[in-house]
Every structure is written in structure tokens, then in C-alpha cells.
Amino acid sequence: MIYPIRLYGDPVLRSKSRAITDLTAPIQVPGFKPVLLERLAENMFDSMFEARGVGLAAPQIGLPIRMFVMAEYEDEEEEETHEGKKKPLRSRVKAQHVFINPRITPLAKKKDRSYTEGCLSIPGVYEEGVPRWRELNIQYHDLNGVEHSEDVEDYLARVMQHEYDHLEGKLFLDHLPPDILDEYRKDLAAMHRKARAYLKFLKERGE
């Protein structure tokens, strides 16, 4: 199942997500059909691949719970040069991961600002200059409740920090100087209106 991705301006993107205490119980959130974690993760991957993303956090589909999914892909460049004909993203997946109740600890003081970042909830906005730890340790549970601790760096570390921010109600734009936001003022206002219209639609549908 593909979930609609919540847009900039939706309050769920600004809420601090709560921990998942029982990994075997269906996720119950008002306005959301109860769903088991395993199915939820599958749906989040479907939604992420459909939107051609590298990561997706639960708040981005309207669920303020501490979980995100992420994929590693092969041959990144090919997609750009393929004359508009994009291969199904799923065929390029090298690995996919589910992070439940993640905790992040930086392993070195050094921050890196050189990547261009974007967000499925803020379509069309890509900016470099977001400071992220270059190396970090992430502790999390997988879908089976097994606890993991992994050290990662560079690109993966960046994606994880971006997704982790979503669980704290933060967006990558928050890390950028306000004059950059001014450039996108109109686009952001349009997203805000769209986000509100979607919430109104959900309310009218009784969800």
C-alpha cells in the first residue's frame, strides 16, 4: 500500500514522535487504520520507492512514532543519465533497513556540509550546507525486536540524521540560514496550503 506523503506545513512533521513500546501490537494512532509494524514497514518501503526516496520516517506518512526506513541503492549515476526513462527503483536496491526507536551518537566532532539534501515532504527543494556529523553510532531495534549498534559514516550517516530529525519534529530546512528559505517562500506557502487541504479532506472523510 502506498501512503500519501505529508507535506511541509502539516503539523505531524513538527511533532516529537513517541517510542514504540510493543513491537508485536498493532500501531494505533487516531486517524490511522491500525497496522502491524511489519506491514507498516512494507507499506513505508512501497511509499518510499514510489516517491523515489532514500529514506522515509513515520511522521512523513502521518504517524508520530519513532521509526524510519532507508534503502541503499546500486549505480546511483545511471538514473540521472537514463533519458527520463527511470528504472523501477526497487531493481537497484542493495539493502533496505528498518530502524525502530533509533538513538544516534556522534563519533567525531567534525561536521560535514558538502552534500545536497532534499526531503520527500518538501518536494522540489534541494540545498547543500546542512551540517551533519560525519561519523555516528546508531542503536535501534529491527522488526524482530533485536537490538543493533552500528557505526556509519558519510552518506549513510547523513541520511540517518535527516530521518532521525523527522522523529524530533525537525526538517532539514531548519538547519539552513533564513535567507535561503526566503528563496522558497512561495513554494513553501503552496505546500502549506496543500498540506492543510489534505488534512481537511481527512477530517471530512471522518479520519
Ligand SMILES: [Zn+2]
Ligand atoms: Zn525528510
